[in-house]
Amino acid sequence: MTAPGSPNVIEPDQATMIFAEFAGDEDLALRFPADGCYARAHLMVHRLLDRGLAPSKVWAFAASATDRLWMQTPDHPEERVYWWCHVAPVLVVRGPQDDVREMVFDPILFDAPVPVDEWRDALHDTPTLVRTALGQPPLPANGGSGYWPGPDPLEGLDANARETLEAFREENG
């Protein structure tokens, strides 16, 4: 299934190159996985838009407030971080048999683009997935413009994203 807002198909080598740029991007504060996926997704989406691509987002929501998503990481004192939700950008990538697949670009969890199912499985839970086009909230009852699953931050989306990740870099050493 093609996500809304993702009509473009990119080649695998282009996907690999884009992912490598994200993985090496200090602005994304990848050493602070405990929070901020919404800000990283926002910045990555804007960089994809700047390339003329048409990304969408995929969201994973924990089964409950106590049955959370998690990942192992050396970048946290407890070597594990928990989330109640997680989000990353999605592009449609041509496959080896000239098929096309939705691939998730999530340098917090992976070192290459991965299919949506693999991304979901890495979150160690039974999350509910929601795909959104840009500007579309994943939980409409909460409002907002799809930056995160709630009302938009008071300082604006671009400022929140930039300053959230800046604070992670500055305050996390």
Add this chain to the structure above:
Amino acid sequence: MAETLTTLSKLAIVQDIQEDASGAALHFHDGGHGRLSLPDTNYTYHLQLARRSQERQHPVGVRFGEGSAIMALARADNDVPMHIGEEEADRVVVLFQGHDGVFHLKRDHPEFDRLRALLDEAQRQKGRVWFIAQKPDLALLDALPAR
């Protein structure tokens, strides 16, 4: 270090900034004041946070040291609490609608009762709060209703 942060970090809105050769004096809306010292490693970042607070009239986290010395400024965040859970013995779990991370309010926080009541009320009202959290454990240090 964590205990120091818990004890001393507070949210405040910068009203005025007066720079001089050795740093910057900050005056806050609540009448308080403090001083950023130019030799501090993070002076440029802290001054930037102070300017944003003044321009936007949004709070910033302030950690005072001896006298009026400001040891650190920290970016304040805003969001709507959606879950406040008792599932852990030494801390209350706090989830926000927007943030993906799992925040905590430690039961030994000196202002635990005030912060818990504020978060409970915000959750009931679906109201937004300003908050600062210690990194990387996301322990909440202070919170205020967002007006």
